[in-house]
Every structure is written in structure tokens, then in C-alpha cells.
Amino acid sequence: MARRSFDDVNVGEEIPERSNVLDRAQLVQYAGASGDFNPIHWNPDFAQMVGLPGVIGHGMFTMALVTRALAEWAGDPGAIRRVRVQFRKEVLPEEKVVAKGRVLEKDETARTVRLELWAEVERDGKTLQPIKHGEAIVELP
Amino acid sequence: MALNRELEGKEYPGVTYEVGREKIREFAQAVGETNPIYHEPEAAKAAGHPEQVAPLTFPTVLHLRSGPQVVMDPGLGLDYSLVVHGTQEFEYRRPIVAGDILTATPRIAEITAKGPHEFLTIETTMSDAEGETVCVARATLISRGTAER
Numbered sequence: 001m002a003r004r005s006f007d008d009v010n011v012g013e014e015i016p017e018r019s020n021v022l023d024r025a026q027l028v029q030y031a032g033a034s035g036d037f038n039p040i041h042w043n044p045d046f047a048q049m050v051g052l053p054g055v056i057g058h059g060m061f062t063m064a065l066v067t068r069a070l071a072e073w074a075g076d077p078g079a080i081r082r083v084r085v086q087f088r089k090e091v092l093p094e095e096k097v098v099a100k101g102r103v104l105e106k107d108e109t110a111r112t113v114r115l116e117l118w119a120e121v122e123r124d125g126k127t128l129q130p131i132k133h134g135e136a137i138v139e140l141p
Numbered sequence: 142m143a144l145n146r147e148l149e150g151k152e153y154p155g156v157t158y159e160v161g162r163e164k165i166r167e168f169a170q171a172v173g174e175t176n177p178i179y180h181e182p183e184a185a186k187a188a189g190h191p192e193q194v195a196p197l198t199f200p201t202v203l204h205l206r207s208g209p210q211v212v213m214d215p216g217l218g219l220d221y222s223l224v225v226h227g228t229q230e231f232e233y234r235r236p237i238v239a240g241d242i243l244t245a246t247p248r249i250a251e252i253t254a255k256g257p258h259e260f261l262t263i264e265t266t267m268s269d270a271e272g273e274t275v276c277v278a279r280a281t282l283i284s285r286g287t288a289e290r
Contacts, residue, residue: 020173033171035205050222059226060201064172067197072176077197077236078190084230084279 003075006111006140015073015101015115020065022057024093030061057091062099062130066117069099074138085117085134095121097130104135113138142218143289144259148249153214155246155268156207162239164202165195172196182239192238199237200245200276201229204265207245211263212282217249219261223285227260230279242270250279254288 020026027041036058039046044054063085071077091097101117117134120127162182169179174196177184182193212219237243250264265278 026171029171033168034201036201060198060229061172063229064174064196064198068172068174071197076188077178077194078233080197080233082230082232083197084228086228087226 003079004073004140006106006113009103009106009113009140011103011105013103015069015103017098017100018065018069018072019096019098021096022061022091022093024055026061027055027057027093030058034058034060036060052090053092055093057093057097057130059087059130062087062091062097062119065097066099066101066119066131066134069101070115070117070136070138073101074140079138079140081112081137081139083117083134083136085131087130088132089121089128089130091121091130092123095123097121099131101134101136111140113140142220143254143287144252144261144284145216145218146252148214148217149252150249152246152248153207153210155244156203157242157244158203158206160195160199160237160239160241160243162193165193165199165239168199168202169196172198185238190236190238192240195237195239197231197233200231200265200267200278203243203245203267204247204263204278204280207247207265208263208280211247211249217261219282219284220287223287225283225285226280227283228279228281232277232279234274234276237267237275241275243267243275257286257288257290259284259288 104114115136119131247265251262261282267276
């Protein structure tokens with residue numbers, strides 16, 4: 001990954017998208033790797049009992065896709081100073097999640113860039129945002 | 142039942158965690174990170190890092206270990222079956238790398254209410270063996286329908 005230079009960043013530019021089609025094996029693998037064993041992510045009976053259509057993806061798994069897009073754009077995960085996301089909608093198995101971002105502003109003094117981040121899924125002909133109003137501060141050389 | 146606001150500011154005991162290469166690999170694989178800096182120490186060193194690097198959301202592994210003592214605190218009065226994860230923030234001072242021995246210390250940063258819901262913010266500070274802060278995580282949990290009307 002080549003490190004992005006501060007001078008090469010333009011306000012308004014979009015970062016390259018990253019996408020993932022969620023499958024149930026990923027839910028189980030992520031539960032094990034992260035230690036988040038909440039049954040809403042792997043037990044359909046439990047998920048339905050608490051009013052969900054079935055098992056849903058981990059919000060933090062979607063956040064990981066968004067931060068992957070961010071780190072790959074920056075060319076170095078060490079450039080990321082801060083990242084914050086809001087979880088708004090669940091992701092269902094077989095849905096394709098697309099992580100997106102856009103440069104909002106540049107701080108010439110601090111050599112930092114502020115970006116907006118979000119994630120999209122298509123459901124019933126509508127575009128929903130499992131992650132909305134995400135924000136990151138990235139310090140670039 | 143509303144959350145106990147008197148617990149705002151309460152700090153809980155730190156939980157110490159040793160970051161291992163295989164755990165980083167396992168996590169990187171689970172989140173679909175293919176960049177070799179997350180898989181091979183040599184690739185990370187070639188890219189200027191001291192050791193194999195943990196992906197940006199790796200701190201979740203730590204706060205999932207330090208957080209239960211907060212959400213299960215009987216004095217707080219949180220019913221976890223009513224909880225959804227509202228927001229997540231990470232502030233990074235440096236990348237987490239293999240070999241780090243980190244202590245995650247959680248505190249209740251804020252309890253607020255908006256409409257019928259309450260918002261509990263847990264701030265977890267992760268410090269290395271030298272006592273330097275590596276990452277600060279802030280998770281806001283929404284406790285649905287528990288605000289006093």
C-alpha cells in the first residue's frame with residue numbers, strides 16, 4: 001500500500017469502495033475472533049424471539065469493512081487518528097454491504113484530513129445505511 | 142428502570158491482554174483484511190512498523206473483555222436484553238502491534254436520556270506496559286425505553 005500524501009488529497013474526493021456479501025460462516029468466524037458471542041448473531045431462534053427477522057451481522061464487522069476502506073485509502077492504518085461511526089440498521093445474511101467515504105475538509109496546519117464514512121445495503125428497492133454519519137481524522141505525510 | 146446516574150465517572154479495574162501474532166491473524170482473517178502487514182511480521186517491518194500490526198477495529202477484542210464488568214454492574218441497573226450498540230469511536234495514538242501488553246480500563250463517561258431511551262457511554266483507555274495510552278475506545282449503548290418519563 002502506498003502512503004497517500006496530504007498534498008494529493010482533494011476535498012470532495014471519494015475513497016475507493018470496499019464491499020462484502022455477508023454469509024453466516026462469516027458471522028460465526030467473527031464471533032469467535034472478536035469474542036462477541038451475542039446469540040442474535042448466530043442463533044436464529046433467539047434472534048426471532050427478540051423481534052429480529054433472523055440472525056444479523058455484527059455492527060463492528062461492518063465497521064471493520066469501513067475502516068478497511070479508510071486504511072487502504074490512506075495507505076497506512078497508522079495514519080488514522082480517530083474514527084467514529086453510528087450504527088443505524090442491521091445487516092442481514094446474503095446482503096451486500098458497500099463501505100464508502102468522502103473527504104470533507106483538509107487542515108493545512110495539522111496536515112489532517114476529515115472524512116465522512118458510511119455503509120450501504122440495498123433492501124426492497126431502497127438504499128439503507130447500516131452505518132451513517134461516520135467520521136474519521138487522518139494525518140498524512 | 143432508569144440507569145443509575147450516580148455511576149457517571151465510575152472507573153472499573155483494568156483488564157490486561159497480551160496481543161499475539163496468531164490472534165491478530167485470526168482477527169484480520171475474520172474481517173477480510175488481506176494486507177500482509179496484518180499477517181506477517183516481516184511485511185509489517187518492511188512497511189516501517191515495529192511488528193505485525195492489528196487492524197483498526199482490533200481494540201474491540203479488548204473492550205469485549207473489560208466491558209462486561211460495567212454492563213453487568215448490579216448497581217447500574219442495565220437490562221442487557223434492551224441494549225443496542227449506538228455509536229463506536231476509536232482514538233488512536235499509535236497502531237497496536239503483536240507483543241503489546243495492554244491494559245484496558247473502562248469508565249462510565251456519560252449517561253444521558255433522549256425521549257424514551259437512555260444512552261450509556263463507556264470509555265475504555267488502553268495503555269501499554271510503559272503506561273502510555275495507545276487507544277481510547279468510546280462505545281455508546283442505547284438502553285431502549287428505560288428513560289424516566
